[in-house]
Amino acid sequence: MTFALLIEWLIKGFVLVLVLLGGFAYLTLYERKALARIQVRIGPNRAGPWGILQPIADAIKLIFKEELIPAKADKLLFILAPVVTLVPALVITAVVPWGSEIMMFGRVITLYIADINVGVLYIMSVASIAVYGVVLAGWSSNNKYAMMGGLRSSAQMISYEMSLGLAFISAIMLAGSMRMLDIVEAQRTLWFVLLQPVGTAIFLIATLAEVNRPPFDMPEAEQELTAGYHVEYSGMKFALLFMAEYDKMIAISAIGATLFFGGFRGPFVDTYPWLGPIYMLLKLVILLFGMIWVRATFPRIRYDRLMAFGWKVMLPLSLAIVFITAAGILLAEQVNPLLIWTVPALSLLAGVFTIAMIDRELRRKEYARA
Amino acid sequence: MIPLAYYLAISAILFTLGALGVLIRRNPLIIFMSVELMLNAANLAFVAFARAYDVLAGQIFVFFVIAVAAAEVAVGLALIVVIFRTKHSIDVDLMNSLKG
Amino acid sequence: MDLTLILFIVLAVVAILTALGMLASRSAIYAALFLVLNFATVAIFYLMLGAPFIAMAQVTVYAGAIMVLFLFVIMLLGAEKLPKGEVLPWQRPLAIGLAAVLLAEAGYLLFQRLHITAGLANPGAEVNAPEAIQAMALSLFNQYLLPFEVTSVLLLVAMVGVIVLTKKEKGES
Numbered sequence: 135m136t137f138a139l140l141i142e143w144l145i146k147g148f149v150l151v152l153v154l155l156g157g158f159a160y161l162t163l164y165e166r167k168a169l170a171r172i173q174v175r176i177g178p179n180r181a182g183p184w185g186i187l188q189p190i191a192d193a194i195k196l197i198f199k200e201e202l203i204p205a206k207a208d209k210l211l212f213i214l215a216p217v218v219t220l221v222p223a224l225v226i227t228a229v230v231p232w233g234s235e236i237m238m239f240g241r242v243i244t245l246y247i248a249d250i251n252v253g254v255l256y257i258m259s260v261a262s263i264a265v266y267g268v269v270l271a272g273w274s275s276n277n278k279y280a281m282m283g284g285l286r287s288s289a290q291m292i293s294y295e296m297s298l299g300l301a302f303i304s305a306i307m308l309a310g311s312m313r314m315l316d317i318v319e320a321q322r323t324l325w326f327v328l329l330q331p332v333g334t335a336i337f338l339i340a341t342l343a344e345v346n347r348p349p350f351d352m353p354e355a356e357q358e359l360t361a362g363y364h365v366e367y368s369g370m371k372f373a374l375l376f377m378a379e380y381d382k383m384i385a386i387s388a389i390g391a392t393l394f395f396g397g398f399r400g401p402f403v404d405t406y407p408w409l410g411p412i413y414m415l416l417k418l419v420i421l422l423f424g425m426i427w428v429r430a431t432f433p434r435i436r437y438d439r440l441m442a443f444g445w446k447v448m449l450p451l452s453l454a455i456v457f458i459t460a461a462g463i464l465l466a467e468q469v470n471p472l473l474i475w476t477v478p479a480l481s482l483l484a485g486v487f488t489i490a491m492i493d494r495e496l497r498r499k500e501y502a503r504a
Numbered sequence: 505m506i507p508l509a510y511y512l513a514i515s516a517i518l519f520t521l522g523a524l525g526v527l528i529r530r531n532p533l534i535i536f537m538s539v540e541l542m543l544n545a546a547n548l549a550f551v552a553f554a555r556a557y558d559v560l561a562g563q564i565f566v567f568f569v570i571a572v573a574a575a576e577v578a579v580g581l582a583l584i585v586v587i588f589r590t591k592h593s594i595d596v597d598l599m600n601s602l603k604g
Numbered sequence: 605m606d607l608t609l610i611l612f613i614v615l616a617v618v619a620i621l622t623a624l625g626m627l628a629s630r631s632a633i634y635a636a637l638f639l640v641l642n643f644a645t646v647a648i649f650y651l652m653l654g655a656p657f658i659a660m661a662q663v664t665v666y667a668g669a670i671m672v673l674f675l676f677v678i679m680l681l682g683a684e685k686l687p688k689g690e691v692l693p694w695q696r697p698l699a700i701g702l703a704a705v706l707l708a709e710a711g712y713l714l715f716q717r718l719h720i721t722a723g724l725a726n727p728g729a730e731v732n733a734p735e736a737i738q739a740m741a742l743s744l745f746n747q748y749l750l751p752f753e754v755t756s757v758l759l760l761v762a763m764v765g766v767i768v769l770t771k772k773e774k775g776e777s
Contacts, residue, residue: 262668
C-alpha cells in the first residue's frame with residue numbers, strides 16, 4: 135500500500151461522508167417541498183430563494199436548543215445511542231459503487247471505496263446491526279413510550295430483514311455474484327427490476343419497514359407513542375437520530391438502485407465514466423421521491439397487521455420469489471436462454487395471487503372486526 | 505505472520521471465560537450468553553485451523569455452528585420467557601422444582 | 605514488530621476485556637452489549653484469517669439477530685437486574701479455581717506438549733476473489749448438502765417449538 139493510495143482512500147471516504155451529510159440536509163428540504171406540493175401547499179420558502187437555506191436554519195435552531203437528559207436515564211447509553219444509530223447508516227454505503235474508474239490527477243481513481251466479494255452480505259450485516267441504536271435509545275430513556283417504540287422497532291426490523299435478505303438473494307442469483315460491481319455489470323443489458331419485478335417490490339416495501347418510514351413508522355407513531363424511541367431526545371442528539379433516519383433512506387435507495395435499477399449504468403457511461411455518479415444521483419432522487427410519495431399517500435398500518443403482513447405475506451412471497459428465480463435461471467441455462475422470462479412471468483403471477491388473497495382476507499367480516 | 509498457537513490461546517481464554525460465566529452467574533440470560541461465548545471460542549479455533557491447513561471444511565463447520573446457535577437461542581429464550589411467566593422471576597436458584 | 609501482530613494483540617485484549625466485562629456486569633443489558641463487542645472482534649479475527657463470508661455471517665447472525673433477540677427478551681421481561689445474594693457461598697471461588705485449572709491445562713497442551721508451530725500468513729487478494737466464495741458454495745451444496753438440509757429442518761423445528769412453547773392456551777389470560 136502506497137502513501138498516495140492511503141490519501142486517495144481518505145479523500146474518497148471523506149467525500150462520501152460529506153455527500154451523505156449534505157444529502158441529509160437537502161433531503162429534508164426535498165421531502166418538505168414534495169410533501170407540500172402533494173398537499174397543495176407551498177412548503178418552506180422563507181430562508182433564501184425557494185427556501186434553499188432552510189436546512190441551515192434548521193441546523194442552527196437544533197444546535198442552540200437545550201439538551202435534556204432524563205434524571206433516571208442510563209446516561210452512557212443515552213448519549214451513545216444516537217451515534218450507534220448513525221454510524222451503520224454511513225458505513226453501509228462503503229460498498230456501493232458510484233461509477234467504474236476515472237482518470238484524475240494522472241491516477242486511475244475508482245469510484246467506490248471497498249470492492250469486496252461479499253458486498254451484499256456486508257450490506258445485510260450492517261443493516262442488521264442498525265437496530266441497536268433504536269433499541270438502546272428506547273431502553274436508555276427510561277420512559278415507557280420510548281421503550282415500547284424500541285421494542286416495536288426491534289421486532290419489526292428483525293421481521294422484515296428476512297424478506298429483505300431474500301429479495302437480495304434474488305438479485306444475487308440473477309447476477310451470479312455477491313460483488314456489487316458484478317451485479318451492476320450483469321445489468322448491462324437488462325435491469326433486474328424487469329427480470330424480477332416482484333423481488334424489487336418486496337425490496338422496496340421491506341426497506342420502508344427497515345428505515346421506519348411511513349406507513350411502517352410504528353416505532354415513532356406520534357399519536358400512540360408520542361414519538362417512540364426518540365421522545366426524550368432534544369437538540370443535537372435528536373438531530374443525530376433524525377440524520378440517521380434520512381441517511382438510511384439515502385443509503386437504502388443507493389443499494390436499491392445498484393441491485394435492481396442498473397446502478398451507475400446508463401447510456402454512454404462506458405465512454406464517459408464520470409456520467410456514473412450523475413446517473414446514480416438521478417436514480418436516487420427518483421427512488422427517494424417514491425418513499426416521500428408513499429409517506430404522503432398511505433396511512434400508518436396497525437402494529438399487529440404490520441407483523442402479520444411481514445410474516446404471513448412478505449416472507450412466503452419472497453421465498454416463492456427465490457424459488458421461481460432459481461428455477462427460471464436453471465431453465466434458461468439448461469434449455470433455452472429465452473426461458474429466463476419465466477422468472478418475471480411467474481413472479482408476477484405469484485404477486486397477483488398474493489394481492490388477491492389479501493383482498494379476500496380483508497373482505498371477510500371477521501377480520502374487519504378483529 | 506501470526507502463529508496459530510496465538511489464535512488457539514485466545515480461543516482457549518474465551519472458552520474458559522464462557523465456562524466461568526456459566527458457573528458463577530445466576531441470571532439464565534447471562535448463562536446463555538456465556539454458552540454463546542463458548543461456541544464462538546470454538547468457532548475461532550475452527551477458522552484458525554482452516555486457515556492453517558488450507559481447507560474449507562473448517563469454515564463450513566462454523567457456518568453450521570452459527571445456524572445451530574440461532575435455532576438454540578430461539579428455543580432457549582422461549583423457555584426463559586415461559587419460566588418467567590410461571591415463576592415471575594428468572595433466577596436459576598428458584599428453579600428447584602420439577603413441576604411448575 | 606509487524607502491523608498485523610499489533611492489530612492481533614489489540615483485538616485480543618479487547619476480546620478478553622469484553623468477555624470479562626460480560627461476566628462482571630450487574631446489568632444484563634450491559635452484559636449483552638459487551639458480548640456484541642466481543643462478537644465484533646471475533647468477526648475481525650475471521651477477516652484476518654481470510655474468512656470474509658464467515659465474518660459477515662457472524663455479524664449478521666450473532667450481532668444482528670441473536671443478540672437483538674437477547675436484548676428484546678431482557679427488555680420484555682424487565683430482567684436486567686437480579687437481587688443480590690448467594691445461595692451457595694462456595695460456588696464462586698470453586699468456579700474460579702476450576703476455570704484456572706482449565707486454562708492452565710489448555711496452556712500446557714498448547715505451548716508445552718503439542719508444539720503447534722504453524723504460522724498463519726496474512727490473507728492475500730485471493731481471499732477477496734469471487735472464486736473464493738464460489739468454492740465455499742460448491743463445497744456447501746455438494747459435499748455438505750445433507751448437513752445443510754438437516755440444518756434447515758432443525759431451524760424449522762426450532763421455529764415450531766418456539767411457537768408452541770410461547771403460545772398462550774385458549775382461555776388463559
